[in-house]
Amino acid sequence: MTALIRAENLGKTFGATGGWFGGGSDQVRAVDGVTFDVDAGETLALVGESGCGKSTLGRLLLRLIDPTDGTIRFEGQDVTRLSSAEMRMMRQRMQIIFQDPFGSLSPRRTIGQIIGEPLEIFGLTRGRRARRDRVAELLQQVGLPPAYMDRLPRQFSGGQRQRVGIARAIAVNPAFIVADEPVSALDVSIQAQIINLMQDLQRDAGFSYLFIAHDLAVVRHIADRVAVMYLGRIVEVGPKRLIYDAPQHPYTQALLSAAPEPEVDTVSRRIILKGDVPSPSNIPPGCSFHTRCPIAQEVCRRDRPPLAQVAPGQLAACHFARPNPIPTGNAA
Amino acid sequence: MTASIDPALQPLAAQPSAFATLRRVIFDRPATIFALVVVILFILVAALAPLIAPYDPLAQSILDVNKPPSAAHPIGTDQFGRDILSRLVFGSRNSLIFGFVSPVLAAIIGTFLGVIAGYFGGLVDRIISRVIDLLLAFPELLLAILIAAVLGGGFWNVVAVLTVAFTPGFARVARASTLAVKQEPYIEAAVAVGLRTPMIILRHVVPNIAAPIVVLTTLWIASAIRLEASLSFLGIGTQPPNPSWGNIIRDGLNNLFGSPWPIIGAGALITLVVLAFNLLGDAVRDALDPEASR
Incomplete structure (x- = not known):
């Protein structure tokens, strides 16, 4: 399978180039040497605690933030080397759906103008009438009446606004869409509608999602593969089934054990992690998870484990990677 | 593919037009109606001055010196026997032009500088911000006097002076709003949709910082009218014998005990018009705030 987009050793350090004053001491390593790829037509979910760098990683891929190091190959082309004009043209191929449905729509533009803007930029429709027709079509695709075209965002609910945001993203027929927690700001009752809409659109158009989320139930529904991030690094990545059923990294396992179980009769013991997530401005040496890991050994404090294959298609960064590494004691 | 229409979709309330919002904001408050009437009258009087003024504002009459209000001269005459009403009517032209030209020019220049500084940051921001700080350190009137002392009086010099004096205020507000x-x-x-930076600024930044700028403009119009009066009072603005509200007061002060009517008339008008523009500024602010106008 050919990768649509491939990140190699991608890293971002904030506060790296301080101005006249300071700099140096307050460097935050938000994303640290991340390598992964997204195949054409698939959904890769990126999960992790808040602050682990998953949103930053999504923005790096689209060069909404410029990476400090590493490369991004999109359809074989190194987008980190594109000039800003070339990058603007590339944006027709890669789009984003934002988390905040309220802030991501310009408050003084009608939703027709908002959705029509990318069409106008890339000259996808000729003339005003053609653009309105296309916007009407897009609104229909995302389940909004085209008659709402001339209304302002403030008249819509969160779920409706998120549909507008989705219509804007798919307007240019992109190959790759970063969905940055697209449903976490919505009511639970609306979340399923939006997720199903996103899946329907993907089925029809065949684009790929990088689906950033912290809700594991949502991820289980939409993802083909799952990548787990901790402190700016991917600690485990693999097919959804393997990640959920046979997690090989203790952090993945702890994360999964913290998610509520829908089945009433399963008695699962939660793995409670000790302490807080270390600050990304002061990442521990060795395995960055060793400060909270229940099975950490001396070697974990010393050597950083590489992301290595543990099962077909499944990679984990742990010296002691094996299926369900932490014994939970539930006799299943 | 057509997704089924969102079942939770509520019929939307009709969107109030910008005009309807404006009308509501104006007519909800009597003070705003008053302000609007004063401002419209002010503009009409200035525009139609030759038709309204009963006398030539420059015509002197040795027989009618220092007259109190009468049927012939509704606000009396000054020490040269000139009709005060006529001078006030013609003086409104200078006040109006100064009042509008400088704040509007300053709003355009200041917004441009402030948006550039706020959006791009870095060295550009540092340079623009320091110059703004420097200019803000001087009171407008002092700055105006300083520049006028160097350049001399005259219409365009005073416009330039007031524009320079007002620009930092706009730039600072525009920069903060842009940030x-x-x-x-x-x-x-x-x-993310690939819009060019100048278009981002024009389409998405400027409309969303416009409200405080427009409010500031209406407030500075009031200040500009006041400052023009001050400068004319100090002899830098409108030069006699041409009337402006400021130099009517100045001339009147020299002759306060001969006739108080020039000062009373011009003072009342300045107060009225400045008050009206301030009230209008409040109304415009309320009308432009998208959250408050729901």
Whole structure:
């Protein structure tokens, strides 16, 4: 399978180039040497605690933030080397759906103008009438009446606004869409509608999602593969089934054990992690998870484990990677 | 493919038009109606001055010196026997032009500088901000006197002086608002759809910082009218014998005990018009705030 987009050793350090004053001491390593790829037509979910760098990683891929190091190959082309004009043209191929449905729509533009803007930029429709027709079509695709075209965002609910945001993203027929927690700001009752809409659109158009989320139930529904991030690094990545059923990294396992179980009769013991997530401005040496890991050994404090294959298609960064590494004691 | 229409979709309330919002804001408050009437009258009087004024504002009459109000001269005459009403009517032209030209020019220049500084940051921001700080350190009137002392009086010099004096205020407000707007996700969204930076600024930054700028403009119009009067009073603005509200007061002060009517008339008008513009500024602010106008 050919990768649509491939990140190699991608890293971002904030506060790296301080101005006249300071700099140096307050460097935050938000994303640290991340390598992964997204195949054409698939959904890769990126999960992790808040602050682990998953949103930053999504923005790096689209060069909404410029990476400090590493490369991004999109359809074989190194987008980190594109000039800003070339990058603007590339944006027709890669789009984003934002988390905040309220802030991501310009408050003084009608939703027709908002959705029509990318069409106008890339000259996808000729003339005003053609653009309105296309916007009407897009609104229909995302389940909004085209008659709402001339209304302002403030008249819509969160779920409706998120549909507008989705219509804007798919307007240019992109190959790759970063969905940055697209449903976490919505009511639970609306979340399923939006997720199903996103899946329907993907089925029809065949684009790929990088689906950033912290809700594991949502991820289980939409993802083909799952990548787990901790402190700016991917600690485990693999097919959804393997990640959920046979997690090989203790952090993945702890994360999964913290998610509520829908089945009433399963008695699962939660793995409670000790302490807080270390600050990304002061990442521990060795395995960055060793400060909270229940099975950490001396070697974990010393050597950083590489992301290595543990099962077909499944990679984990742990010296002691094996299926369900932490014994939970539930006799299943 | 057509997704089924969102079942939770509520019929939307009709969108109030901008005109309807404006009408509501104006007619909800009697003070705003009053302000609007004063401002419209002010503009009409200035525009139609030759038709309204009963006498030539420059015509002197040795027989009618220092007259109190009468049927022939509704606000009396000054020490040269000139009709005060006529002078006030013609003086409104200078006040109006000064009052509008400088704040509007300053709003355009200041917004441009402030948005550039706020959006791009870095060295550009440092340079613009320091110059703004420097200019803000001087009171407008002092700055105006300083520049006028160097350039001399005269219409365009005074316009230039007031524009320079007002620009930093606009630049500072525009910069602060731009910094706030720049953090909004819709700016990142505009970058993500591939919009060019100048278009991002024009379409997504400027409309969203316009409200405080427009309010500031109406407030500075009031200040400009006041400052023109001050400068004319100090002899830098409108030069005699041409009337402006400021130099009517100045001339009147020399002759306060001969006739108080020039000062009373011009003072009342300045107060009225400045008050009206301030009230209008409040109304415009309320009308432009998208959250408050729901």
